[in-house]
Amino acid sequence: MAxxxxxxxxxxxxxxxxxxxxxxxxxxxxxxxxxxxSGCGKxxxxxxxxxxxxxxxxxxxxxxxxxxxxxxxxxxxAMVFQNYALYPHMSVFENMAYGLKxxxxxxxxxxxxxxxxxxxxxxxxxxxxxxRQLSGGQRQRVAMGRAVVxxxxxxxxxxxxxxxxxxxxxxxxxxxxxxxxxxGVTSLFVTHDQVEAMTLGDRLVVMHQGRAAQVAxxxxxxxxxxxxxxxxxxxxxxxxxxxxxxxxxxxxxxxKAGLAIGFTxxxxxxxxxxxxxxxxxPEHIQxxxxxxxxxxxxxxxxGSETVIHGTIRGGETLxxxxxxxxxxxxxxxxxxxxxxxxxxxxxxxxxxIEPA
Amino acid sequence: MSATxxxxxxxxxxxxxxxxxxxxxxxxxxxxxxxLIFAFPIWLTLVGxxxxxxxxxxxxxxxxxxxxxxxxxVSAWLTGGEATRTTRSVPAWVMLWNxxxxxVLIAVGKIAISLLSAFAVVFFSFPGRMIAFWLIxxxxxxxxEVRIIPTFEVMVxxxxxxxxxxxxxxxxxxxxxxLLFRQFFLTIPDEYVEAAKIDGAGPLRFxxxxxxxxxxxxxxxxxxxLFIYGWNQYLWPLLIVSDRDLETVVVGMTKMIxxxxxxxxxxxxxxxxxxxxxxxxxxxxxxxRWFVKGLTETxx
Numbered sequence: 001m002a003x004x005x006x007x008x009x010x011x012x013x014x015x016x017x018x019x020x021x022x023x024x025x026x027x028x029x030x031x032x033x034x035x036x037x038s039g040c041g042k043x044x045x046x047x048x049x050x051x052x053x054x055x056x057x058x059x060x061x062x063x064x065x066x067x068x069x070x071x072x073x074x075x076x077x078a079m080v081f082q083n084y085a086l087y088p089h090m091s092v093f094e095n096m097a098y099g100l101k102x103x104x105x106x107x108x109x110x111x112x113x114x115x116x117x118x119x120x121x122x123x124x125x126x127x128x129x130x131x132r133q134l135s136g137g138q139r140q141r142v143a144m145g146r147a148v149v150x151x152x153x154x155x156x157x158x159x160x161x162x163x164x165x166x167x168x169x170x171x172x173x174x175x176x177x178x179x180x181x182x183x184g185v186t187s188l189f190v191t192h193d194q195v196e197a198m199t200l201g202d203r204l205v206v207m208h209q210g211r212a213a214q215v216a217x218x219x220x221x222x223x224x225x226x227x228x229x230x231x232x233x234x235x236x237x238x239x240x241x242x243x244x245x246x247x248x249x250x251x252x253x254x255x256k257a258g259l260a261i262g263f264t265x266x267x268x269x270x271x272x273x274x275x276x277x278x279x280x281x282p283e284h285i286q287x288x289x290x291x292x293x294x295x296x297x298x299x300x301x302x303g304s305e306t307v308i309h310g311t312i313r314g315g316e317t318l319x320x321x322x323x324x325x326x327x328x329x330x331x332x333x334x335x336x337x338x339x340x341x342x343x344x345x346x347x348x349x350x351x352x353i354e355p356a
Numbered sequence: 357m358s359a360t361x362x363x364x365x366x367x368x369x370x371x372x373x374x375x376x377x378x379x380x381x382x383x384x385x386x387x388x389x390x391x392l393i394f395a396f397p398i399w400l401t402l403v404g405x406x407x408x409x410x411x412x413x414x415x416x417x418x419x420x421x422x423x424x425x426x427x428x429x430v431s432a433w434l435t436g437g438e439a440t441r442t443t444r445s446v447p448a449w450v451m452l453w454n455x456x457x458x459x460v461l462i463a464v465g466k467i468a469i470s471l472l473s474a475f476a477v478v479f480f481s482f483p484g485r486m487i488a489f490w491l492i493x494x495x496x497x498x499x500x501e502v503r504i505i506p507t508f509e510v511m512v513x514x515x516x517x518x519x520x521x522x523x524x525x526x527x528x529x530x531x532x533x534x535l536l537f538r539q540f541f542l543t544i545p546d547e548y549v550e551a552a553k554i555d556g557a558g559p560l561r562f563x564x565x566x567x568x569x570x571x572x573x574x575x576x577x578x579x580x581x582l583f584i585y586g587w588n589q590y591l592w593p594l595l596i597v598s599d600r601d602l603e604t605v606v607v608g609m610t611k612m613i614x615x616x617x618x619x620x621x622x623x624x625x626x627x628x629x630x631x632x633x634x635x636x637x638x639x640x641x642x643x644x645r646w647f648v649k650g651l652t653e654t655x656x
Binding site (some may be wrong): 050051052071072073077078079080082084085087088089098099102105120 | 551554565566
């Protein structure tokens with residue numbers, strides 16, 4: 001049980017700045033998911049917390065203690081790797097016990113802890129097996145078990161679900177969350193999967209090009225994305241962006257496509273004619289007359305729902321997700337863009353503009 | 357219509373069977389020829405070791421066994437034949453014992469040193485790491501034969517002439533084995549190293565608990581190759597050892613072939629040759645399973 005605090009952690013590999021100063025405060029027992037596309041620096045961040053990489057500058061504190069200069073073994077952490085990194089020549093029991101054995105724990109205590117963790121993870125019957133005799137899901141559990149027996153201050157997860165098939169991933173996701181809540185161990189979970197991020201995290205850190213683009217709860221990130229990158233990264237299909245300009249008075253925007261959109265939550269600061277990017281999620285667009293005509297390119301049936309890709313006047317693309325079956329969708333679809341569903345971003349910086 | 361098609365299919369099928377039979381026959385003949393060429397000298401040696409000295413001495417080359425096998429082997433094992441005016445004879449068991457010692461020490465020494473140097477080169481980053489690796493690599497171009505004179509001088513200065521140490525140590529350094537282990541270590545995923553770091557295992561602990569167990573099959577395969585390499589050493593033992601009590605069987609056998617002062621005891625020489633073949637054969641047969649495993653599969 002511990003807090004984690006990152007203080008302007010920077011990392012540079014040769015000429016490449018990978019992390020541009022990350023600040024983060026993680027409360028005791030909190031599950032933080034670090035999410036971002038590949039190459040955004042999320043794994044580097046995790047490895048710096050683990051001590052497998054050293055930060056170029058900045059500090060890592062676990063429970064108030066500065067661990068920046070400590071070896072991984074002295075940080076009181078446990079890590080679950082993407083490919084699990086189970087020692088292939090050791091049995092499940094030996095794999096789980098190895099870290100405890102090295103720390104000089106008594107065999108009886110090791111036995112007790114491993115048995116307890118194995119029971120909790122339902123791998124009690126597998127203790128004598130070798131990793132290669134296990135299925136992917138079982139290996140995943142063993143890797144978790146190895147972390148659990150250590151009773152560490154911090155769990156670190158490095159994309160642990162990405163090697164599992166889709167069905168198992170959903171199941172293990174729920175299990176990891178349940179286990180983490182039950183043990184109450186502060187956790188850092190790295191993933192590139194936005195669904196994993198949304199479902200697992202108490203809070204998300206959305207990383208973009210070495211910076212934390214937004215740190216907030218999943219619903220906050222979804223409902224009030226801090227910039228166009230976060231807005232496009234979280235949510236599937238991705239948010240639509242439409243070019244627009246500010247109307248005089250800041251109470252509305254004129255879409256390039258020729259429609260005026262009023263700001264229902266209050267006027268924005270900014271000169272008339274300032275470039276804006278208006279975002280709207282595909283699921284918020286409705287069918288109906290009086291809005292825009294969508295020239296349909298592609299229809300993706302998802303059973304009860306349908307995702308429709310098309311272009312609007314002016315050539316901008318628009319994706320619409322409708323709760324109707326795919327049959328009978330014509331070449332041109334009249335859609336309505338509800339005003340209150342829009343997110344307003346600065347057209348040049350991409351940052352969200354809140355009501356003044 | 358269908359009858360003619362059936363006939364056609366039948367004809368094709370029979371042609372295929374005939375062709376397969378012919379191919380098989382060619383394969384067998386080729387293989388038999390190969391076996392004959394490789395095995396014939398060994399057969400001659402085996403047969404020769406079962407006749408008395410005068411039969412071979414007359415210039416006959418018998419193709420079937422004679423009646424003297426037991427006495428030949430006993431005499432080769434215990435005395436190494438009769439001493440001549442210039443050289444005394446060495447019993448085969450002494451030479452075999454020396455060869456065994458040398459081969460095992462070379463194989464074990466080479467494996468130990470290459471394991472450690474490959475471990476250092478792969479898992480540690482230190483200044484000059486690649487230079488160290490390339491220096492080791494370059495020695496591939498300097499086999500014992502090339503550096504034999506300076507090596508001999510060093511051994512003389514160290515007073516290691518006529519010692520097992522002098523015999524073994526210069527042959528132990530091995531770029532080949534280092535290279536082999538390096539390639540294998542490179543296939544060990546970084547995650548194992550990182551997991552071990554988080555588990556709190558230091559480098560030597562990681563070496564002992566993870567690297568060594570994963571390398572077992574490679575070590576076994578290499579042992580077979582290096583044992584035979586050591587067993588077959590000729591030039592270096594010939595130079596460094598003049599004391600006949602330290603003589604290895606490969607060198608000793610050639611010394612049994614005289615310089616014309618006396619008739620060669622070919623029967624004893626053949627028997628010694630057969631004895632000298634046995635340990636490498638035993639090692640290969642015994643370790644074949646690991647050998648093949650080590651060369652073909654990796655446990656990951």
